[in-house]
Amino acid sequence: MAVRAVAGRFISCIHNNELLLCHRSIVGRTRRSSSTQAVEEPRPIASRTVITNPSHHTSDHIGSWYTLEPNTVKRLFGHGGIPKPYRTLCDAFFESSLMVRQPALSTIDYIKRSNLNLPPNKFMLYGNNGVGKTISLVHITHFLAEDGWVLVHVPVPSQWRRVFKEVVPSATNPDQYDHTRDSVMWLQHFRSQNTELLKSLQLETSEHYTWTQREATEVGQPLMTLADFGISRARFASDCVTAIIKELKQCASQDRCKVAVVIDGINSLFCPTSRYRLEDLTYLPPDRFTIFRAFLSLLQSDWKNGVIVGTIDKRDNEGERRKSYLPRYLLRQKGWEALDPFIPIPVVDYDEVEMRSAINYYLDRGWLQSPHSGSDVGRKELAALSNHNPLTFMEICKSI
Known part of the structure; x- marks a missing residue:
């Protein structure tokens, strides 16, 4: 009926030589009505929760958004951990907000119920590309920091195998190779996340570390001294990472702290090859990297008061090993045995x-x-x- 009415008015206008005037009148009314409708239509309000402490999030908050304080984002993720595209989006929104989702809530609940007197429980988030594994890991990392865990956070270990910044022969072990600049960057990340907590825990070195004839770290020094030395002396940064991990495992076993190992793309640690070539043009296996060995030692079950949380992502494998996102396929036999037993936590698309x-x-x-x-x-x-x-x-x- 509306179409017939409009057509009739056009025909009438033609007969009266007023087609142009009528057309302008109808279009003007249409534009004004659509514009009015767009203005009057209310903009949806996002579902938010004012609870910013992840330990208080429950299933009632699933689908809601919570906002991290800028200082928290800078302290925990200033050196990595949040994917660059998501970080750019947060900058555009002038806030860093995360959606509360079931995988993160399940992991947090499992961590709360873990028996810390036993070897570390291992929780592995897995799923297809882009489902939100890393963002869930950000949520979990925030919980661990608020809950008083010392963080050993590795944002992207695959870069140490593929896009390394600098690799040199080890200063202390001729059979190994060090990532000097990457190790310095990780030590800065560790210091940013844990400085205040380590001050309150008053953790100290239990061994004497000799670096050169003139430089050494004595017994009883604050643990952060090792990080400071590695940052100032890049040549020994990888060895300082190894020393910090060794000291943390010992402190945790002595009930002096809780240690949370968080690794995004943990399957990258078990890839058989790297892109670094030796003098004979053969590719160096990652298990000869000092920093890889250090973090692999954390996956062992020879300590307590810890948890291990990681993501398994097929994009962190080499190109020919990305046909499936299932853990058994991506971890290979070596990774499967190193992490066994672990609790698999699937991450799926939005419901x-x-x-x-x-x-x-x-x-x-x-x-x-x-x-x-x-x-x-x-x-x-x-x-x-x-x-x-x-x-x-x-x-x-x-x-x-």
Whole structure:
């Protein structure tokens, strides 16, 4: 009926030689009505929780967003841990917010119920690309920091095997090779995350470490002294990482602290080859890297008062070993035996509640500008285009 009415008015205008005037009148009314409708349509408000301590998050908060304080982000993730695309998005939003999801809640609950008098429990998050494994790990890392755990956090170990900054023969072991600059960067990361906690725990070195004829770290020095020395003397940075890990394992076994090992892409530690070539043009196996050996020692069951949390990601394997995202395939026999037993925690795409919450958050922050994005049709299109995958959803919204 509406189409017939409009057509009739056009015909009438033609007969009266007023087509142009009528066309302008109709278009003007249409634009004004659509503009008024877009203004009047309320913008969805993101589901948020004011509870910023992850230890208090429950299943009632699933799908809600919580915001990390800027100082917390700088202290815990200033040297890595949050993926660069997500960090860029947080900068655009002027806040660092995470969605509360079940994998992180399950891991936190398991950690709370762990018996710390036994060897460390191991929790491995796995799933397809872009489902949110690393962001869940950020949530868990925040909980561990708030709960008083000493963090041994490795954001991207695969870089030490593929895109290393500098590799030189070890200053103390001729059969090993050191990542000097990468080790310095990790020591800075460790110092940023744990300085205040280590001061209160008053952890001290239990051994005498001789570096040169003139330089040594005496028994009874604050543990952070090792990190400071490695940062100032890059040649010994990898050995300082090894010393810190050894001291932390001993302190934890003596009930002096709790140590949380957090490794994003833990399967990278078990890849058989690296991209570093020796003089004979053969590729160096990663188990000859000092820093790899240091972190692999943390996966052993010869200490207590600890937990090990990691992600298993096929993108951290070499190209020909990425056909499946399942742990047994990506870890190989060596990694499977090193981590056994561990608790597998699947991370999947957004469900309907989480998808709706993600769209509402983007609308709330003004990232989705189209007035149709919040409609039922627009939401269905966004869900279909992204297939409910968090990373794909973030990428398709870049150009919207």
